[in-house]
Amino acid sequence: MRVAVIAIAALTLTGCARISSLNPWGGGEHGGAGAPHGWSYEGATGPAHWGELSSACAAGREQSPVDLASSVAAAARAPDIRWQAAHSAEVLNNGHTIQVSLERAGGVVIEGETYELAQVHFHHLSEHTVDGRAFPMEAHFVHEGPDGRLAVIGVFIEDGERHAALDAIWEAAPSTFGEAALEERFDPRAFLPERTASYRYRGSLTTPPCSEVVDWTVMATPIQASAQQIAIFAHAFPGNARPVQPIGRRFVLRTP
Numbered sequence: 192m193r194v195a196v197i198a199i200a201a202l203t204l205t206g207c208a209r210i211s212s213l214n215p216w217g218g219g220e221h222g223g224a225g226a227p228h229g230w231s232y233e234g235a236t237g238p239a240h241w242g243e244l245s246s247a248c249a250a251g252r253e254q255s256p257v258d259l260a261s262s263v264a265a266a267a268r269a270p271d272i273r274w275q276a277a278h279s280a281e282v283l284n285n286g287h288t289i290q291v292s293l294e295r296a297g298g299v300v301i302e303g304e305t306y307e308l309a310q311v312h313f314h315h316l317s318e319h320t321v322d323g324r325a326f327p328m329e330a331h332f333v334h335e336g337p338d339g340r341l342a343v344i345g346v347f348i349e350d351g352e353r354h355a356a357l358d359a360i361w362e363a364a365p366s367t368f369g370e371a372a373l374e375e376r377f378d379p380r381a382f383l384p385e386r387t388a389s390y391r392y393r394g395s396l397t398t399p400p401c402s403e404v405v406d407w408t409v410m411a412t413p414i415q416a417s418a419q420q421i422a423i424f425a426h427a428f429p430g431n432a433r434p435v436q437p438i439g440r441r442f443v444l445r446t447p
């Protein structure tokens with residue numbers, strides 16, 4: 192009963208429930224329920240059926256995510272991350288994840304090409320794995336480059352210290368479809384681990400249409416969020432990770 196009272200209080204205050212007002216330790220409303228856009232993470236619209244929506248999801252040879260354990264230590268240059276505090280940020284619940292859409296948040300330079308940071312969103316569990324092991328969460332920083340190409344930087348999140356920037360996002364995030372302004376200034380640099388070692392490979396979007404247009408970088412060192420912060424997201428999105436895909440003829444490079 193206490194849970195219901197808290198939820199009603201939150202509704203009264205804001206007019207719209209937030210994922211942070213759902214009880215992460217109990218049952219109840221799920222922000223990720225249903226199959227918006229015709230796909231989901233389970234059952235008849237789950238990953239095994241995504242090929243019915245887009246052939247690349249089933250027939251592609253450079254799909255993501257992958258297991259990163261077979262990486263090759265390489266002199267490959269790490270991407271030059273030039274993030275900055277965003278000019279503005281909107282928090283969106285699109286039924287599959289919580290996404291923070293960003294304006295003027297800097298970008299990344301890879302092999303001389305500049306990609307602009309457009310949004311960050313979250314997965315539970317992590318989509319990439321290391322030797323079969325998933326982390327509790329993974330953040331994807333999506334950058335848009337020339338000719339429709341994307342550069343995505345993945346950051347693993349493990350259970351540990353509370354992450355200050357996540358609180359504001361969870362507090363703003365609608366519990367069902369919808370969008371809200373993020374009042375607090377969003378600085379993506381708060382999500383970068385101190386160590387710059389990373390995994391790099393060529394891959395795809397991890398959701399339909401699974402387009403093979405992504406230059407992937409996954410930071411080797413996780414950052415931390417509290418068990419409660421992870422539980423709030425996991426409750427709203429009980430499983431929004433695509434299973435790992437075959438590496439095929441590709442190599443995963445590991446930068447120092």
Ligand SMILES: [Zn+2]
Pocket residue numbers: 312313314331397
């Ligand atoms: Zn993603």
